[in-house]
Amino acid sequence: MGECPDARLMAGGTDLLVRLRHAGADTKPPLILLSKIPELADIIMANGDLCIGSGASFSAIMAHTLVQDHAPMLAKAVGTIGGPAIRNMGTLGGNIITASPAGDSLSPLYVADAQVVLVSPGGTRKIKISEFINGPGKSDIRKDEILTQIRIPLDDGFQSHCFEKVGLRRSLAIAVASFCGRLRFDEDGTVAEARFAWGSVAPTVARSINAENALTGNRLDTKSIKKSVAEATASLSPINDIRASAHYRRTVAGALLKRFLENPQREKKHV
Amino acid sequence: MNKDTHSHTRLEIGKSHPRGDAADKAAGREKYAADHYPENVLWAGAVRAGIAHGRLLAVDVSQAIALPGVITILTAKDVKGSNRQGIIHKDMPVLVDDRILYCGDPVALVVAETKDILSRAIALVRFSTETLPAVFDPESAMAENAPLLHEAMPGNFLMQAEIRKGDAESEFSACDAVVEDEFSTPVQAHGFLETENGVAWQELDGKIVMIVSTQAPFRDRLEIGHAVGLPFGNIRMISPALGGGFGGKDGATVQCLLALAALHTEGRPVKMQWEREENMLAGYKRHACRMRYKLGAKKDGTLHAIHCNLVYDTGAYAHLGGEVMELGMEHAAGPYRVPHTLIEGKCVFTNNPVGGAMRAFGVCQATFAFESMMDMLADRLGMDRLAIRQKNALVEGDENCAGVRMITSTGIAGCLDILGDHPLWRSANNWKQECPPGRKRGIGLASVFNAAGYGGKVRDSAIAKVELSLDGRIIVHSAVTDMGQGNSCAFSQIAGHMLGQSPEFIELRQPDTATAYPSGSSSAGRTTYTFGNALIKACEDMKARLINRAGLLLFIDNDRDLALEPGKVTHGPSKRDVSFTQLASFMPHEDRVCISQFVAPVCEDIPDTAKGFFIAFPHIIFAYGAHLARIELDTATGVITVCDYLAATDGGGIINPSMFDQQIQGGVAQGLGYAMMEDFQIREGKPLTKDFTGYLIPGSLDLPDTISIPFLGHESTGPFGLKGVGEVAMNGPLPAVANAVHDACGVRIFHGPITAEKVLAAMNL
Amino acid sequence: MDIKFTLNGNSQSLSTEPDRRVIDLLREDLGLTGIKEGCGTGECGACTVLMDGETRLSCLTLAAQIDGRDITTIEGLQDMEEGIILQKAFEEQGAVQCGYCIPGMEMAALPLLTLHPNAARNDIKIALSGNLCRCTGYVKIVDAVEQAGREIAVKKEGL
Incomplete structure (x- = not known):
């Protein structure tokens, strides 16, 4: 890289080569293959x-x-x-x-x-x-x-985990919205810690600290879930594109969180 | 062909013989047009306009031509012919000479030594344009003072037509229930995996030879000749197996550009292959359609009157837009008896990408509207959704919605009965009750039909040629492209059956205009029907001739005891035989060839119901089907899973059951893509879905294991009773899924595709 | 650059641009036209080959990446027992229509069948989920892979 400052590092190439697809030979950067x-x-x-x-x-x-x-x-x-x-x-x-x-x-x-x-x-x-x-x-x-x-x-204290992705088809699909969550419960069943992140609903993958805090110290019940989902959807900033509207992305982001919270054991970790 | 597997297995009609092309295709040996890289080949590519409407002022090739390895850059002034291509209307420039009518219009053609130099040179071609006001939907195109795309086409109408039977307008008052609504369907891309491509070269005698991925090699010659100024006899088209077509390779894609290039390369072969992005931009598409429907019935469910209005967006050029609309109108009231019909159609030019032919053209749009209306009507009347369809289903002798008397096989009622007897329908309520929490389940039906053949005023003919080769095999010279549907395999099976041969004695040649006879396009559900009929006659002639000539050699004075067996003619009583190789060396060349023509029947008794059609009205042979979809809906996200799909199909007699199922399962798959995800989005004439990342077609996890059940009918005019089934299955999925969604959650989607987003939005209203 | 790799069991040395796409190298330079280009962006799977036994998309692989590797294309299947069984199953089950996706489908199925010949129908669909077919609706393709799996399993047990 020191010898060739214009060079691009290439890992799998599945994104980079698509982006360079229509770059002419004179504009293509030299590539350094990390697979080596x-x-x-x-x-x-x-x-x-x-x-x-x-x-x-x-x-x-x-x-x-x-x-x-x-x-x-x-x-x-x-x-x-x-x-x-x-x-x-x-x-x-x-x-x-x-x-x-x-x-x-x-x-x-x-x-x-x-x-x-x-x-x-x-x-x-x-x-x-x-x-x-x-x-x-x-x-x-x-x-x-x-x-x-x-x-x-490593943090094996979380009892519940979830990842769910909604795309326009079931493979070869860019997420319309995706959600990952984990929950740690105290012995009395209250939420000790919650962590949530969403894909495709903001300029970067987004956490919602407010949605997490809405649950901490509370039991998962209709009220706390509703509050958390409301905080989450309010904090996200999705866009419209050819795949989906911002409104739909926001709705799905909330729905995926809600589904997880209503049945938090379903993705129980299999350690 | 693996000879060990099939030796002495005589080909027979009605058996699921493995397709004759399957072994080569499964081994990667089949040579498609795209697999031809002749020595010394050059690469050609088009510079696309990139603006939706404008005037081309000047093209500056100076930078591009200076690039080492660029052979030539051609513009409109290099086109010696009419510079206009098109199947019926010659309105599409090979290279733009004045006005640009859509983003994909080609303004220059670059020929270069390599693909890489080609793409760099294309980027270096400069051109200046004057932008003109454009229209991007039919409503604005039809508006007063809208910019006109084609001067000879006032109002931007390619065609306006109506079908009127009885007195629909006043008969709605005699109906007990009337439903009314509006529907729309999106643009669909064919998504064949082998993009438009070919190679061409000029021979020393001046003739142009082309190997092209095309559905219409014979018609191509006429288009190319007209456009680039060559006698069409000087053009030889070779059409190998296609990597998919579905209508998108019916009409000129690369043909005229390639011929033009080959005229400027001094005999060097030229190859052109569109990238997927170019296919999305410049390839033909299925017409978007907006439909207004009003349907009325008596309280017992008897359909009484329909009034509908269909508006097709044909994009910048005519292609087959008028015929697409004609077909949609002829199917607009479904396979039902409706005494009073008023069907209005408008096919409108816009500055969008070009609408062309695609599997079930015109029809799958109208079927969505009509079959949705049937469910709405059933609900209004409190009737069973299957029963209302059965009650109104056409039977032989009825008049269809266009006023045409059904005198050919009409199996819709039988298809509906298959569906009604099937466990997927009979267990429907139990299945729905077993729905898991957070989900909703629904079942949807659709009746479908699809005309076969070119229709009125067009000679729908095929000429089959069979030949005994010197090495003792029967060569079938197919003249209609096999785009994957397997017509050529059916031809082998027909010839084998007629002549008592096993696969190793049948050689199938794909179309070559130098050796085969003009037989029209591979399209319109007419390919196996028309050519197959011609082939039967040619094989009958060949059989009689081989027996006769064998008799000569064996000194037998009659044909009675002579029979064809694989590779030979035998005489039972004397246990003697003559091999095909012996016969071939005995017979002069012209004696070894049998040629026969078939012309498809046309409507003898054309009703005076239609106004405004140029050709194609009416059709008389239809395939029918009844479809059932069972779906499960995720109420949180709107995501639909199609759990089961059943298609019962009347395709008349069946030559090969496995290939019959292939067509149905494949048609349903394309239909389910159209139903759930396929949406070619355009903004200001530019595709937003530019490639396979943006334009989605279903993958292996998106589709159910579709069940295909034949209704065993018989079409007396067809080869072994067959009707074409390439198209009919495409029509069912969109309305079946729409009806299933309504059944599941009470929400009706009026605008395809039925995405999760639309379903969720409608549920939350 | 000079690259050396194994191609369908034979060692191959050639000189090429390091960033030449493997699909072009195979089809245009070496005449192995069995694999196809359907999209050029890794969305259709028609160009699938095996590299060291794993599926790869040759339209998104550069010549330099296969240096020293073991490449199998559709043309190599005829020399493998599983490959022959698989191709025959595609033929017999009616899995082939236009056939343009089929070489890629077979390459995608092969690693699964080698490891898990008794794979469940849904696992077969997952293994094929990167390969688009526009003709078949996949039903008979999955049938073919199932048939091949059964036959391969019997062969393995027989040993």
């Missing part, structure tokens, strides 16, 4: 974190027992991306750098407060995913940096 660095595909446990290499394919992530055990919603979410071949090619790092609000892998990372590890000749830094991605297609990556790893803090 096998270490980037590692999935390991380190320092209490689940560490997923940026080059790990969606298929590898879905199939990995560490992911299935400690980040089941991530496994589920990446299983909704594209079709099987796309999942063999696309990578978690690529999905993060593409930074689409519809990136299906992202909401579980937001909910888990995952960190991305960025390496440059000057050193290594770690940053929370929600701070790293700062707009559609925009992230805080610097010119000389490579995203090497995603670190997911």
